[in-house]
Amino acid sequence: MSTPVSYARGVRTRLAPTPSGFVHEGNLVNFLVISHVAQTCDAAVALRLDDIDRPRIRGEYIDDVFRVLTWLEIPWTDGPRSTADMAQWTQHQRLDRYQRAREELWMTGLAYHCTCSRTQWNAFTGDSCPGECRQGNHAFQVGRTATRLHLDGIPDPIIWRRDDLPAYHLTSIVDDCDGRIDLVVRGEDLASSTDVQRRISHLLPGNTFHQAHVLHHPLVTSKGRKLSKSAGAQASPLTLSHELRATVSDVAATYSASAQADLLRSREC
Ligand SMILES: [Zn+2]
Incomplete structure (x- = not known):
């Protein structure tokens, strides 16, 4: 990794998993890339669980997020620390x-x-x-x-939505704005969502998401072995082995390097 660079103070990014399935390998890579990029620009990392889609959310999926973040030793500065904190941090508190x-x-x-x-x-x-x-x-x-x-x-x-819940695009840009998030690191499967969200943000008075710097990283493949898909449900909790750690760290290092280079270019430092 390159030497950490000091940016303007107060850069904030976020981990924003959707706990509608067990954490998959694509999530692990995404978490690591966010963490690496945050270190590059001395950004604070917030944790937010996108749990608005209540019919698809389960407590064991939320537990799994905390389990893997602890295993990956990824620090975050604000947001829930455990499943018990979700009563306070759930998006349903923000309807x-x-x-x-x-x-x-x-x-x-x-x-x-x-x-x-x-x-x-x-x-x-x-x-x-x-x-x-x-x-x-x-x-x-x-x-x-x-x-x-x-x-x-x-x-x-x-x-x-027709079930009377806010849609993902809306919760995402409102939460990013209210959380003062100005750096978003997400998979390239969300690139079209980013475009839509920027357009909505421009129309929503006071919303700042369109000003955030958004980096998209590739979805995961490595060493001839395709990691589990970034979309779709993971049927059971991942076995958190040394081999898995090595594999996802390897992929994340590659993606982080390119995301960091992109960030350095865009910030003219
Ligand atoms: Zn219609």
């Missing part, structure tokens, strides 16, 4: 905050309630939504409508 953001986006005149079905959406690649919902003036109805935000040229992202 009012997300609702306010939804209302602020509604005030832009670009949001609307969409009644289109999952089947319609699966076949859709155009602009807006598959139906005429933008002009439909539908009322929000739990289980039947989702709130979407119109963005030119792409299918409109959901900001509020």
Whole structure:
């Protein structure tokens, strides 16, 4: 790793796993890359568990996050320290905050309630939504409508789900802004999400996510062996072996070097 460089004080990044399955190898690499990049720029690391999707979240998945972070010896400065702390740190404590953001986006005149079905959406690649919902003036109805935000040229992202929970894009940019996160390190599978989130952030008054520096690292392959996928559920807890540690550390070192180089270039230091 290169010599740590001092940036402007107060750079903050975050670990933001979604505990909807056991931690997989892709998560381990991501955690290590974040930790390495944070050291490069002397950034504080916050921990946030993206647990808004309550039907998919389980206590044992949350336990697993703390288990592997401890094993990887990754320090973090704020956020929950254990599963017991989640009562205080859960995103469900912040529903009012997300609702306010939804209302602020509604005030832009670009949001609307969409009644289109999952089947319609699966076949859709155009602009807006598959139906005429933008002009439909539908009322929000739990289980039947989702709130979407119109963005030119792409299918409109959901900001509020039909099960009456805020959507990932919304919670992510609100939490990053409120957490004063200005450095985000995530897998390249989220590159298109980053673009969408920047666009939403520009429209949300006071939101600063679009100013954050975002680095995307590749998804994992190493030494001829493909690590477990970064998407999809891990069926059982990983066995935390020396071999696994060596493998993920090796991959993370490579990705960190390129992320650090990118960061150094962008910061003109
Ligand atoms: Zn629609």
